[in-house]
Amino acid sequence: MTGTPDPEMLRQAVVVVAGPTASGKSACALDLATEFDGCVINADSMQVYQDLHVITARPSAADMAKAPHSLYGMLPGREVCSAMRWAEMAAAEIAVCRMAGLLPIVCGGTGLYIRALMEGMSPIPEIPEEIRQRSRSEMEEIGNAAFHARLAEVDPVTADRLNIGDTQRLCRAWEVWEATGRSITDWQTEPNVRLIDGTFFPILIAPPREELYVSCDRRFDLMMDYGALDEVRALDGQGLPEDAPILKALGVPELRGLLHGRMDRAEAIRASKQATRNFAKRQMTWFRGQLRSREILPAQYSESSRSEIFAKVRHFLLTG
Structure with a gap:
């Protein structure tokens, strides 16, 4: 690195590599980690799970050996990883990086996770796992309409703004009320709490849509070659509840449809x-509207864009 970075800047710096799926985020983060002595911290809501490696495009063992990586494959599929839970884990990992003198490089496509880390969230306490499990069991037992009506009795304001079919948010609202005695709407009026101080340098990788779609299709073909169907078969055999977030990972519903005879192979792949x-497409829309990017790379990340990204990160570390 040309020039001498401000030591305080290095202690506060956090690079964020964001963008849609198949845009080259992981390769960019790895290159940055090897160039700037960094650690890659996962910010993908499906790559946190142990059970899915191929179909979530987790970094390979070879790539993870080139630089430190964290928060990959560390939760069982039965657990729920909220944005706040992830942000707490990421903040802890950033603190570890700083103690080790490593540059934290947060990498992923889950916008709510990244926003929770950069901007903070309402200070809702972590919900005990037994309350989570009980609310989901009750939802399965009585159905969405009855569950929505039950929520409306104790929290009519939140119930009024939630769709009856929105299982995840209905359960979340009930869990918050049961665990804290306060409405989730009430909690959300509290000022956001940031879990870690930092000077963030967000990079948005934003390829042209058609280029991105080609990359998505090509990568899914590779996933099938590398055993995605066997991976989903093993996941399907665990007997997870149907509302488990891991079962919504890209490609999992369709490949489960293939395994259960609801689709043929060609239909499932298509x-x-x-x-x-x-x-x-939804990710790109969200990031362009919600992420205050310092830099936007309007192309797929590749070797040809590496020097440009390196120069911008180097300038950030020198000047803030």
């Missing part, structure tokens, strides 16, 4: 690719 492209 539907998986379409779901991935749709998701990538």
Whole structure:
């Protein structure tokens, strides 16, 4: 690195590599980690799970050996990882990086996770696992309509703004009320709490849509070659509840449909690719509207863009 970085700047610096699926985020983060002596911290809501490696495009063992990586594959599929839970774990990992003299490089496509870390969240306490499990069991037992009506009795304001079919948010609202005695709407009026101080340098990788779609399709074909179906078969055999977040990972619903005879192989692959492209489009819309990026790379990350990204990060570390 040319020049001498401000030591205080280095202690506060956090690089964020964000963007849609299949845009090259992991490769960019790895290159940055090897160039700037960094640690890659996962910010993908599906890559936190142990059970899915291939179909979530987790970094390979070879890549993870090139630089420190954290928060990859560390939760069982039965657990729920909220944005606040992830942000707490990420803040702890950033503190570890700083103690070791490593540059934290947060990498992922889950916008709510990244926003929770950069901007903070309402200070809702962590919900005990037994309350989470009980609320989901009750939802399965009585159904969405009755569960929504039960929520409306104790928290009519939140119930009024939630769709009856929104299982995840209904359960979350009930869990918060049961665990704290306060409405989630009430909690959300509290000032956000940031879990870690830092000077963030967000990089948004934003390829043209058609280029991104080609990358999505090509990567899914590779996933199938590398054993994605066997991975989903093993996951399917665990008997997870149908609302488990891991079962919503891209490609999992469609490949489960193949395993259960609801689709043939060609249909499952076609539907998986379409779901991935749709998701990538939503991610891009979210990031462009919600992430205050310091830099935008308007192309797929590749060797040709490496020097440009390196120069911008180097300038950030020198000047803040």
